[in-house]
Amino acid sequence: MRLVLHWLRQALVPLLSVICGFIVAGFAVFLSGANPVDALVALFQGAFLERNSVSETLIATIPYIFLGLAVAIGFKAGLFNIGAEGQFYLGAIAGTYVGYSLHGLPAIVHIPLAVAAGMLGGLGYAVIPGVLKARFGAHEVITTIMLNHIALAVSDYLINRGPMGDPHASAPKTPFIQHSAELPILIPNARLHLGLLLALAAVPIVWFLIERTTVGFRLRAVGLNQTAARAAGISVGWTIVLVMAMSGALAGLAGADEVLGVSHFMPPTFSVGYGFDSIAVALVARSNPWGIVPAAFLFGSMRSGAGFMQLQTQVSADLISVVQATVIIFVAAPVMVRWLFRLRERPAIPTPLAAQEGAAV
Amino acid sequence: MPALELRGIVKTFGGLRANDGVDLVVQWGEVHALLGENGAGKSTLMNVVYGLQSPDAGEIVYDGQPVVIRRPEDAIRRGIGMVHQHFMLIPPLTVAENVVLGHESARGGMMDLTAAGQMVSELSHRYGLEVDPRARVRDLSVGLQQRVEILKALYRGARLLILDEPTAVLTPQEIDRLFEIVSNLKAEGKAVIFITHKLAEVMRIADQITVMRRGKVVATTTPAESSPPDLARLMVGRPVLLRVEKGPAHPGDVLLEVEALKVEDDLHHPAVEGVDLQVRAGEILGVAGVEGNGQRELVEAIVGLRPAKGRVTIAGRDMSHATTHRRLKDLSHIPADRQQMGVILDMSIADNLVLPDFDRPPFAHWLIRALDSIRAFAARIIKEYDIRAERPEQRTGSLSGGNQQKVVVARELATDPKILIAAQPTRGVDVGSIEFIHRRIVEQRDRGLAVLLVSSELDEVLSLSDRVAVIYRGQIAAVLEGEAIDREHIGLLMAGAA
Structure with missing residues (x-):
């Protein structure tokens, strides 16, 4: 019971922030001359009530889980990995290549190989900003943004003009991956694939890693107080590289999973901003691995229902970006949310003054 | 008429009573030591007097008048000055500039630093606070920077001066000089409240001693009527060994x-x-x-x-x-x-x-x-x-x-x-x-x-x-x-x- 209460309390501000996000977006809909309630109903219908829509919603949830975990693990160590998008691309490229270039392997070998290749691709790409930060102090926000652009350009080159393009295709794309590399479908007549189980398995693994292992302790210590971590003999630079590697591996896994599970080939513009949305996912989840699941599901639902909403109500699908943006603003300003809803600040974190002056000695 | 009289000051932070009905009387021409452990509520009490915190209950009487002090400006206007543990100086500016900061005398929109410099020199001589008004604060030792802080308070007309742990950063010789200055201030009829947890200093400099523990005044005494072990016991609430008991060392490799x-x-x-x-x-x-x-x-x-x-x-x-x-x-x-x-x-x-x-x-x-x-x-x-x-x-x-x-x-x-x-x-x-x-x-x-x-x-x-x-x-x-x-x-x- 206490545990449930604790969780509810943790989730309160994110939940209220999401509600605020919908209210603000509703205003935007109203100003554009449509009915906000109709739009919301259509969004819900599109995400859950249409044929196969639950399956499609879950498919959209999968990359958000992987990428949300990737960003959250960075947050835990005090790193802002904006490069999830780029690492996602590199993971997709590596996974695709292994997926189509190896022939005659049984699925049980081919799938793990392709998944591992995707993880390695993302990992390798994330280690670059990690090393740049650890060695030269280059801020990861700047370097990862730049590397995102490079990742896009590289995949464009590889697929449009370079060695990975499919010469027989009319539109630029890679060849299809081998059947042996395709992730198995979970339910007949729908597209929902094994990736969902992989994503759900990743959650407890990441939680265990952060909360129960020395690696997790190391990264939390660095995230909370680098000076003290250093004084305790923890190598801050090595930890940063390690965290970026783990974060990149998860992002790369998301990319490979998209190819192996959904599209089975890679077009040059592949992601539709998954990597950026996932920053919002991690924020709403407050970097808690368990919290990633509902947050990813929310974003997945919005994404999968948005098309239907646009068809039904003429409200642009881009509206969900408004929701996302407002949610981020509210999550980033918990004080404002507490004030809006007249929530009492819990005295769990005493003001420095009180701690210093009044505490019993 | 006492310089300052506090009656029943209460200040709570969350559930903690940092000040729990504190009474205090400070006379003009007196050095009043406020003694207590960290967290006893000394700094909170003085922040209340200086307008940095507002009390939940209680009354402040200054020079016979009940007063309400909401912010430091109120305190400064009435002649209350405070020197904080961490100095509030701007290092690249000169001593004179720091002293007059916020209270500049101006002539036609231009700062009149000559007059300020003279005023600073005059105050320095009067209280033995020698410091060059043209020196930059960043070039001064900690002891001298502290003097600048005291000068700043005096320049603003302080008659009651609160010194918060003033000796924490000083060498023994600098402490001696500070005590001379405090004596001069006292001789001029000013009141000095000296916050500290060091017993030896209290015995040397104080006329009156107020000991606080857990937000309350536990004793008011004088150096003549008490001893360091007594004061330590009052502060902590139990007898304390002041000297470290240790035998000779037996050094090895x-x-x-x-x-x-x-x-x-x-x-x-x-x-x-x-x-x-x-x-x-x-x-x-x-x-x-x-x-x-x-x-x-x-x-x-x-x-x-x-x-x-x-x-x-x-x-x-x-x-x-x-x-x-x-x-x-x-x-x-x-x-x-x-x-x-x-x-x-x-x-x-x-x-x-x-x-x-x-x-x-x-x-x-x-x-x-x-x-x-x-x-x-x-x-x-x-x-x-x-x-x-x-x-x-x-x-x-x-x-x-x-x-x-x-x-x-x-x-x-x-x-x-x-x-x-x-x-x-x-x-x-x-x-x-x-x-x-x-x-x-x-x-x-x-x-x-x-x-x-x-x-x-x-x-x-x-x-x-x-x-x-x-x-x-x-x-x-x-x-x-x-x-x-x-x-x-x-x-x-x-x-x-x-």
Whole structure:
């Protein structure tokens, strides 16, 4: 019971922030001359009530889980990995290549190989900003943004003009991956694939890693107080590289999973901003691995229902970006949310003054 | 008519009553010492008087008039001045500019600094506060900067002056000068409230003493009617041993050796310039010095947190190029800056207690943390070191400063290290905890621990050390032993005068 209460309390501000996000977006809909309630109903219908829509919603949830975990693990160590998008691309490229270039392997070998290749691709790409930060102090926000652009350009080159393009295709794309590399479908007549189980398995693994292992302790210590971590003999630079590697591996896994599970080939513009949305996912989840699941599901639902909403109500699908943006603003300003809803600040974190002056000695 | 009369002041923070019905009477021409441990409520009370905090209840009567003081400007207008522990000066500006800041006299929109300079000189002469009005504050010593703060208050017409822990950063000689100034102020009929936790100073300078404990006034007395042991007992609520009880040292092998050490500070200026030190098993080597003479860089270089030239030998092995992690196997380190370097405030007490050993057995097996043994260890240490915490999972930041420091000390001593580097081990810690921490360090010394004690509290160095090294501008001015350990002499060495 206490545990449930604790969780509810943790989730309160994110939940209220999401509600605020919908209210603000509703205003935007109203100003554009449509009915906000109709739009919301259509969004819900599109995400859950249409044929196969639950399956499609879950498919959209999968990359958000992987990428949300990737960003959250960075947050835990005090790193802002904006490069999830780029690492996602590199993971997709590596996974695709292994997926189509190896022939005659049984699925049980081919799938793990392709998944591992995707993880390695993302990992390798994330280690670059990690090393740049650890060695030269280059801020990861700047370097990862730049590397995102490079990742896009590289995949464009590889697929449009370079060695990975499919010469027989009319539109630029890679060849299809081998059947042996395709992730198995979970339910007949729908597209929902094994990736969902992989994503759900990743959650407890990441939680265990952060909360129960020395690696997790190391990264939390660095995230909370680098000076003290250093004084305790923890190598801050090595930890940063390690965290970026783990974060990149998860992002790369998301990319490979998209190819192996959904599209089975890679077009040059592949992601539709998954990597950026996932920053919002991690924020709403407050970097808690368990919290990633509902947050990813929310974003997945919005994404999968948005098309239907646009068809039904003429409200642009881009509206969900408004929701996302407002949610981020509210999550980033918990004080404002507490004030809006007249929530009492819990005295769990005493003001420095009180701690210093009044505490019993 | 008293200068200041406080009646029933109450100030609470959350559930904590920092001031719980405090009465205080201060007369004109009196030095009134406000004595108490950290967290006793002294600073809160004075912040109320100075308008930095508003009381929940109670009355302030100033010079016979009931007054309401909402912000510092109200206090300044009425003639109340305060010198904070941390100076509020702008280093690149001159003394005169700092003094008149916010109260500039202007002529046609231009600052009139000539008049200001004259006024500053006049005040300086009158109270013996000699300082050059044209000097830049960044070039002044801490003692002189403090004078500027006092001048600033006087310039604004202060008749009641509050000094918050004014001696914490001064050399013995600077303290003498400060006391002369305070006497001059008193002779002019001004009232001085002197916040401190140092008993010897109270006995020297105070006319009246008010002792606070846990938000309440527990006694009002005079130096003639009391003694340091009495005052300590009143502050802590139980008898306290003021002197560290320790027998002679029985030094063994050299465990820590530093040779020709050269270290730079953050701005790449030389901070330690060729230091040689040896610490033997079973002895305490104290490093005395005014803060900022290279102590921090010296300690960080030994622990491996700062690049250095020269040799560092730890337990017989050359560790000049070893990582901090390797050095910490035989070496324990109590850092000077507790909140920045000593603990991670947002982690639990248990996690902080295993911080340097989190990845070694019994706290971890391979990569998995052994939470049960961490919790058991934490529970044991919390009991053994009397850390006032509800449970090991509690957030460390919710502990008082003294208890946070106990977490650090306990952690560094609990693993039976060979060498301890203790930098400011009792900074910001109350008398009761100081006694405890000192006793633990001496106990470990008697078991063969080699201790390098670095402290800017000369009393601490003198009472704990078997040998004393004086550091001045990054060099060891002298290493003294036995009879040669003389307070006056060390004070001069600390000031670079011998």
